[in-house]
Amino acid sequence: IESSIPLALRDLWKKFAATEFSKKEEFQREVVRHVETTLARSLYNCDELAAYSGAALAMRDKLIIDWNKTQQAHTLADQKRVYYLSLEFLMGRTLDNALLNRNVKEYAAEGISELGFRMEDLIDQEHDAALGNGGLGRLAACFLDSLASLSYPAWGYGLRYRYGIFKQEIIDGYQVEVPDYWLDFNPWEFPRHDITVDIMFYGYVRRYTEDDGSTVNIWEGGEVVQALAYDVPIPGYGTSTTNNLRLWSSKPSTGEFDFQKFNSGDYESSVRDQQRAETISAVLYPNDNIDVGKELRLKQQYFWVAASLYDIVRRFKKSHRAWTEFPHQVAIQLNDTHPTLAIVELMRILVDKEHLDWDTAWNIVTETFGYTNHTVLPEALEKWSVPLFQNLLPRHLQIIYDINLFFLQSVERRFPKDRELLSRVSIIEESNPQVIRMAYLAIIGSKKVNGVAELHSDLIKTTIFKDFVNIFGPDKFTNVTNGVTPRRWLHQANPQLSALIKEKLGSYDFLKDLSLLGGLEKFADDKNFQKEWMDIKFRNKQRLAKYIKDTTSISVNPSALFDIQVKRIHEYKRQQMNIFGVISRYLSLKAMTKEERAKQVPRVSIFGGKAAPGYWMAKTIIRLITAVSEVVNNDADIGDLLKVVFIEDYNVSKAEFLCPASDLSEHISTAGTEASGTSNMKFVLNGGLIIGTCDGANIEITREIGEERIFLFGNLAEDVEDLRHAHRYGKTPMDPALKEVCDEIQKGTFGEPGVFAGLIHALTEGGDYYLVSDDFASYLSTHKLVDEAFKDTAAWAHNTIVAVSRMGFFTSDRAINEYADEIWNIDPVKVD
Numbered sequence: 064i065e066s067s068i069p070l071a072l073r074d075l076w077k078k079f080a081a082t083e084f085s086k087k088e089e090f091q092r093e094v095v096r097h098v099e100t101t102l103a104r105s106l107y108n109c110d111e112l113a114a115y116s117g118a119a120l121a122m123r124d125k126l127i128i129d130w131n132k133t134q135q136a137h138t139l140a141d142q143k144r145v146y147y148l149s150l151e152f153l154m155g156r157t158l159d160n161a162l163l164n165r166n167v168k169e170y171a172a173e174g175i176s177e178l179g180f181r182m183e184d185l186i187d188q189e190h191d192a193a194l195g196n197g198g199l200g201r202l203a204a205c206f207l208d209s210l211a212s213l214s215y216p217a218w219g220y221g222l223r224y225r226y227g228i229f230k231q232e233i234i235d236g237y238q239v240e241v242p243d244y245w246l247d248f249n250p251w252e253f254p255r256h257d258i259t260v261d262i263m264f265y266g267y268v269r270r271y272t273e274d275d276g277s278t279v280n281i282w283e284g285g286e287v288v289q290a291l292a293y294d295v296p297i298p299g300y301g302t303s304t305t306n307n308l309r310l311w312s313s314k315p316s317t318g319e320f321d322f323q324k325f326n327s328g329d330y331e332s333s334v335r336d337q338q339r340a341e342t343i344s345a346v347l348y349p350n351d352n353i354d355v356g357k358e359l360r361l362k363q364q365y366f367w368v369a370a371s372l373y374d375i376v377r378r379f380k381k382s383h384r385a386w387t388e389f390p391h392q393v394a395i396q397l398n399d400t401h402p403t404l405a406i407v408e409l410m411r412i413l414v415d416k417e418h419l420d421w422d423t424a425w426n427i428v429t430e431t432f433g434y435t436n437h438t439v440l441p442e443a444l445e446k447w448s449v450p451l452f453q454n455l456l457p458r459h460l461q462i463i464y465d466i467n468l469f470f471l472q473s474v475e476r477r478f479p480k481d482r483e484l485l486s487r488v489s490i491i492e493e494s495n496p497q498v499i500r501m502a503y504l505a506i507i508g509s510k511k512v513n514g515v516a517e518l519h520s521d522l523i524k525t526t527i528f529k530d531f532v533n534i535f536g537p538d539k540f541t542n543v544t545n546g547v548t549p550r551r552w553l554h555q556a557n558p559q560l561s562a563l564i565k566e567k568l569g570s571y572d573f574l575k576d577l578s579l580l581g582g583l584e585k586f587a588d589d590k591n592f593q594k595e596w597m598d599i600k601f602r603n604k605q606r607l608a609k610y611i612k613d614t615t616s617i618s619v620n621p622s623a624l625f626d627i628q629v630k631r632i633h634e635y636k637r638q639q640m641n642i643f644g645v646i647s648r649y650l651s652l653k654a655m656t657k658e659e660r661a662k663q664v665p666r667v668s669i670f671g672g673k674a675a676p677g678y679w680m681a682k683t684i685i686r687l688i689t690a691v692s693e694v695v696n697n698d699a700d701i702g703d704l705l706k707v708v709f710i711e712d713y714n715v716s717k718a719e720f721l722c723p724a725s726d727l728s729e730h731i732s733t734a735g736t737e738a739s740g741t742s743n744m745k746f747v748l749n750g751g752l753i754i755g756t757c758d759g760a761n762i763e764i765t766r767e768i769g770e771e772r773i774f775l776f777g778n779l780a781e782d783v784e785d786l787r788h789a790h791r792y793g794k795t796p797m798d799p800a801l802k803e804v805c806d807e808i809q810k811g812t813f814g815e816p817g818v819f820a821g822l823i824h825a826l827t828e829g830g831d832y833y834l835v836s837d838d839f840a841s842y843l844s845t846h847k848l849v850d851e852a853f854k855d856t857a858a859w860a861h862n863t864i865v866a867v868s869r870m871g872f873f874t875s876d877r878a879i880n881e882y883a884d885e886i887w888n889i890d891p892v893k894v895d
């Protein structure tokens with residue numbers, strides 16, 4: 064490419080090429096320049112928000128220079144790339160992360176302070192980018208960090224929602240949802256007005272026969288919407304690799320308005336068309352682990368998948384390779400079934416547009432895709448109604464029918480006479496109306512299918528996807544246990560702990576190779592080290608106590624045991640069991656004499672998390688937590704012995720200061736329901752212990768850190784079916800301690816009992832599907848063990864140090880290397 068540009072022009076360009084700041088004064092100059100010119104402010108009206116904006120824009124310039132270098136290096140290297148398709152990227156804030164990943168925070172903070180501000184305050188001005196619901200979206204964000212940090216040539220593709228996950232307010236103890244308009248100022252994105260794709264919906268399929276006798280299917284769309292690319296630079300840690308996250312935004316394809324309508328006076332309808340187009344990327348669906356099957360959601364999925372594939376194919380075609388080379392240049396990972404249509408769309412491109420024969424196309428497709436399953440919960444498995452699909456994507460439905468036909472024919476050849484098998488594995492479920500099982504389509508169209516923790520990957524092979532293991536053989540199914548990025552979840556969230564570890568290990572290399580944490584184990588009994596370690600925990604708890612005081616006016620004692628459960632509110636995650644446990648503790652404390660009370664370990668039970676707006680049970684759980692906190696926190700008998708706090712609007716930035724402040728965190732899902740969990744990893748990495756069930760990644764955490772350092776309780780996944788069965792046949796009397804709790808609620812101790820009737824009903828007539836009663840006794844007795852253990856500070860310090868030293872496995876770098884080696888077959892590209 065270079066040689067086609069005249070030398071003189073190249074030299075001139077190089078002379079004036081943008082340069083990166085690399086010391087304090089240069090950074091300051093850039094900040095002031097942006098405040099004065101980009102923002103049109105001055106010394107006299109530069110507030111914290113303007114100063115944040117100036118700092119962010121200066122940092123963005125630095126990232127974008129590296130971003131350009133990276134994209135050039137990737138083009139030149141011409142290697143296989145991976146494309147990570149995810150409807151959710153829960154990024155949180157960027158400034159702090161970018162400063163740390165680029166290792167400029169120290170001098171930048173100094174520079175900001177000389178300019179009259181505190182870096183912490185500026186960082187606090189930033190709005191979270193909350194384009195996700197929970198674990199699945201945050202995992203995608205951690206993966207982007209690891210992909211860049213490990214220098215893999217990778218792109219993320221997602222949707223640029225105008226509204227991210229709603230903000231949660233607690234009003235009179237109830238959750239109220241407030242829209243999250245986060246784009247009023249977002250310095251981290253670049254609109255690419257030159258990168259647009261027209262996306263079709265509705266319409267019909269025209270079929271005709273060519274002169275050579277072949278049939279051609281042409282989809283004539285009814286509605287056309289334009290996808291506009293926004294690029295977000297993703298800086299790696301300790302490398303100049305800066306990858307791209309491309310988010311698509313929807314707009315009308317004819318420009319702002321339909322001018323014909325506009326001129327003919329039909330102004331309203333032209334505005335309506337515009338709004339209809341913009342609606343597609345307007346809002347993130349706020350459901351975690353639940354499928355609602357709305358048409359707009361299917362439109363979002365196709366819009367995003369079609370734009371991304373167009374982009375990927377365009378990039379591939381620039382290399383003028385044969386189509387059969389496609390899987391050697393491109394790996395596409397499907398983050399859950401949300402992007403499964405990509406399989407169908409690629410078939411449509413190859414067969415209808417590029418005129419490849421079906422088998423060649425299918426071989427290409429099935430070598431290209433990988434599918435990650437993130438849940439076994441039946442209510443979360445996506446199924447699209449056939450009539451809805453037929454109307455919105457008629458050609459895609461035909462292709463799905465063909466995929467299914469050829470698949471079922473091959474199954475029939477191998478398992479003749481097994482009609483039941485055919486109906487069990489058909490992509491089409493014969494319900495009324497018929498539905499498309501997206502997970503089956505994803506399995507059939509992918510080269511590899513993985514679960515996200517060992518237990519989960521085993522469960523999908525033996526339960527929901529059992530037939531497919533029989534059909535395809537076990538090698539198609541694999542496990543990649545989730546991980547979290549230590550840059551954000553240790554270094555950024557807990558700078559003091561990170562610095563202490565660095566002091567002991569001699570460098571920050573552990574942030575790139577987390578297994579180096581192993582070097583800490585030999586200090587686990589060092590009294591001075593234990594003290595420094597626990598002092599940091601205490602300061603992080605003080606900071607949280609101050610936040611709780613400032614936001615809720617509840618006073619908590621930072622010496623108390625901080626017990627935290629923060630995650631989406633879901634019956635399977637069992638926040639209800641936690642709050643029932645709190646009530647039980649409260650009742651025991653009330654029944655004690657003064658002397659007995661004096662021997663108890665003070666507790667602060669902290670909850671946080673959003674309920675999906677339509678999930679009434681989850682909202683009732685929040686109401687019970689807030690009701691209990693009103694009673695307990697104001698009971699003079701109890702004082703500091705028990706406090707209950709609900710943290711409003713749990714999000715990524717709140718997770719960053721909650722994780723370092725826990726003594727104990729709760730990961731207590733019914734065994735077999737939580738695919739992995741990732742906050743369990745974050746809490747242990749920050750020197751907290753966990754109480755948990757034998758579920759998801761808790762099991763592997765136990766294997767790594769040792770069972771002496773985790774408070775496991777409850778029934779095992781293999782027993783769940785029998786226990787549920789026993790409930791259905793009325794063979795399970797309620798646990799007595801739980802019965803007491805229910806009675807207390809029904810007495811009205813926590814306000815009008817009718818409000819909580821649904822929660823009690825679920826335990827009784829509802830059949831206790833999540834087995835709260837079955838696990839309750841062991842849950843309570845395990846909490847007693849926690850109290851005892853907490854009294855021995857030296858042993859507690861020892862155990863948390865050993866646990867941290869053994870957490871190396873849970874870095875998302877390890878997970879990404881496994882995907883790269885075993886699923887994608889990609890290599891890093893060096894960017895100088």
Ligand code: GL7
Nearest residue numbers: 198199352437515737738739740741
């Ligand atoms: C989830 C799982 O529930 C969670 O256990 C897992 O850690 C996460 C990432 O793999 O994926 N699956 C899912 O549908 N959501 C999750 O958070 C929303």
